[in-house]
Amino acid sequence: MTKDKIVELYLIRHGIAEEATNDITDEQRRLTKEGRQKTEKVAQRLKKLGFSFDLIATSPLVRARQTADILIEAGLSSQIEECTHLAPGGSIHSWLEDWFKPRNFTPNSQLALVGHEPCLSSWAEILLWGEAKERFVLKKAGMIGLRVPETGSVLGCSQMFWLTPPKYLL
Amino acid sequence: MTKDKIVELYLIRHGIAEEATNDITDEQRRLTKEGRQKTEKVAQRLKKLGFSFDLIATSPLVRARQTADILIEAGLSSQIEECTHLAPGGSIHSWLEDWFKPRNFTPNSQLALVGHEPCLSSWAEILLWGEAKERFVLKKAGMIGLRVPETGSVLGCSQMFWLTPPKYLL
Numbered sequence: 602m603t604k605d606k607i608v609e610l611y612l613i614r615h616g617i618a619e620e621a622t623n624d625i626t627d628e629q630r631r632l633t634k635e636g637r638q639k640t641e642k643v644a645q646r647l648k649k650l651g652f653s654f655d656l657i658a659t660s661p662l663v664r665a666r667q668t669a670d671i672l673i674e675a676g677l678s679s680q681i682e683e684c685t686h687l688a689p690g691g692s693i694h695s696w697l698e699d700w701f702k703p704r705n706f707t708p709n710s711q712l713a714l715v716g717h718e719p720c721l722s723s724w725a726e727i728l729l730w731g732e733a734k735e736r737f738v739l740k741k742a743g744m745i746g747l748r749v750p751e752t753g754s755v756l757g758c759s760q761m762f763w764l765t766p767p768k769y770l771l
Numbered sequence: 772m773t774k775d776k777i778v779e780l781y782l783i784r785h786g787i788a789e790e791a792t793n794d795i796t797d798e799q800r801r802l803t804k805e806g807r808q809k810t811e812k813v814a815q816r817l818k819k820l821g822f823s824f825d826l827i828a829t830s831p832l833v834r835a836r837q838t839a840d841i842l843i844e845a846g847l848s849s850q851i852e853e854c855t856h857l858a859p860g861g862s863i864h865s866w867l868e869d870w871f872k873p874r875n876f877t878p879n880s881q882l883a884l885v886g887h888e889p890c891l892s893s894w895a896e897i898l899l900w901g902e903a904k905e906r907f908v909l910k911k912a913g914m915i916g917l918r919v920p921e922t923g924s925v926l927g928c929s930q931m932f933w934l935t936p937p938k939y940l941l
Contacts, residue, residue, distance in 0.1 A: 650939060729906040736899040738918070738932040748908070762908040764934040769820060 606752065608706050610728075610759075611654070611713040612721040612745040613672070616640035618664035627689075632667045639767055640668050640742045644675035646770040652711070654678040658700075659715040660687035668742070669715040678713065687716040693724045697755060708751050721745065731757030740766040776922065778876050780898075780929075781824070781883040782891040782915040783842070786810035788834035797859075802837045809937055810838055810912045814845035816940040822881070824848040828870075829885040830857035838912070839885040848883065857886040863894045867925060878921050891915065901927030912937040 617636030621627050632640065654677055659669035661683040673681050686696035706712070714721070723733035725745045739745060746763030749755055787806030791797050802810065824847055829839035831853040843851050856866035876882070884891070893903035895915045909915060916933030919925055 730900060730904060734900065734927075736930055738930050740932075757904075760906055760908050761934060762910075762936060763939065764931060765939070766932060769933065769935070769940075 606708050606750060607748045608751050609709070609711045610747040610749045611652075611711070612725055612739075612747070613668065613713055613715045614718055614721055614739050614741050614743055615660070615662075615665040615668040615715060616671075616742040618741075628662050630662070630664050632664055636664075636741065637667070637671070639771070640671045641675070643742050643744075643767045643770045644672050644677060647672075647677055648675050652677055654680075654713040655706075655710045656680040656682065657713045657715065658682055658684040658687060660689075660691075660717060661685060662688060662717070665715045665717065669713075672713065672715070684714075687714055687720075689717045689720060691716070691720055693727050693756075696724075701755075706751060710751075725761065727756055728759035729757070729761055737764060738766075739764070740768075742767040776878050776920060777918045778921050779879070779881045780917040780919045781822075781881070782895060782909075782917070783838065783883055783885045784888055784891055784909050784911050784913050785830070785832075785835040785838040785885060786841075786912040788911075798832050800832070800834050802834055806834075806911065807837070807841070809941070810841045811845070813912050813914075813937045813940045814842050814847060817842075817847055818845050822847055824850075824883040825876075825880045826850040826852065827883045827885065828852055828854040828857060830859075830861075830887060831855060832858060832887070835885045835887065839883075842883065842885070854884075857884055857890075859887045859890060861886070861890055863897050863926075866894075871925075876921060880921075895931065897926055898929035899927070899931055907934060908936075909934070910936040910938075 616632045618630040619633050657669050657672055657678045659665050722737035722739045726733040743766045748760040750758055786802045788800040788802050827839050827848045829835050892907035892909045896903040913936045918930040920928055
């Protein structure tokens with residue numbers, strides 16, 4: 602992989618959310634007070650570390666959208682969009698074909714994807730090794746940093762430089 | 772993997788070291804001033820985060836031993852020992868059979884191993900995936916955190932919860 606032909610991809614799991622009930626569907630679950638506070642601290646730490654995302658794409662589910670909004674409020678990006686591929690059960694193959702590849706991001710773009718487990722860590726494993734074996738532990742409000750080739754083969758050809766639970770960012 | 776039957780394994784790469792010359796063999800290479808300072812900051816941050824290792828095992832090479840000594844000086848452990856398996860080219864299979872398994876560590880022990888690339892990230896991949904494909908980027912003074920089963924099969928059966936370059940710990 603040449604150094605100047607990659608995109609940095611940050612996979613961010615939503616913060617702690619309320620439980621689903623008869624009145625609250627999974628899609629509607631909101632961040633709890635603790636989830637919101639912890640996510641805000643993570644966002645502030647990312648800002649201090651100098652992060653600036655060209656785009657934040659988020660699952661449309663409320664707890665993910667709220668997490669992405671917190672990242673925006675912290676000044677980590679000015680661009681946000683909802684992406685149905687990032688909802689639970691979304692396929693990385695569809696995401697790559699329909700969303701990532703057609704956009705032809707410029708090299709060294711920094712993209713943040715806000716979504717759910719086990720999707721995000723499975724996507725990371727597929728990008729690194731070609732298949733998912735549930736070997737990563739990605740906590741709520743935790744994140745994964747990947748170097749993804751900007752063109753050509755992506756699956757099984759990416760590299761990982763960061764995986765962190767939120768507690769090491771607080 | 773049951774939660775109470777794992778050992779936490781931290782793979783720590785030595786800090787920035789001087790180049791080898793006609794007078795300085797690879798084994799003798801010492802940390803540079805920058806390497807020492809950055810490693811000290813990482814050690815202090817780990818201490819603040821509450822880390823306490825039951826044992827620090829280190830490659831006997833000078834730059835690794837100096838890195839391990841900095842961790843000891845920061846109060847991260849009172850136990851240190853040199854381990855030839857951690858020298859460049861060391862085999863994880865020999866390390867597991869000769870060093871790790873016979874010791875029968877108590878569950879939830881926290882062990883730090885200080886060594887070299889590409890060994891450390893290859894060891895991590897083998898523990899997670901059963902084989903190494905060079906998919907992790909482990910910077911000098913960076914670290915990897917793994918949950919390794921305390922008994923039974925270890926290779927391809929471990930989990931990873933942390934991978935960080937030093938810059939996110941400074």
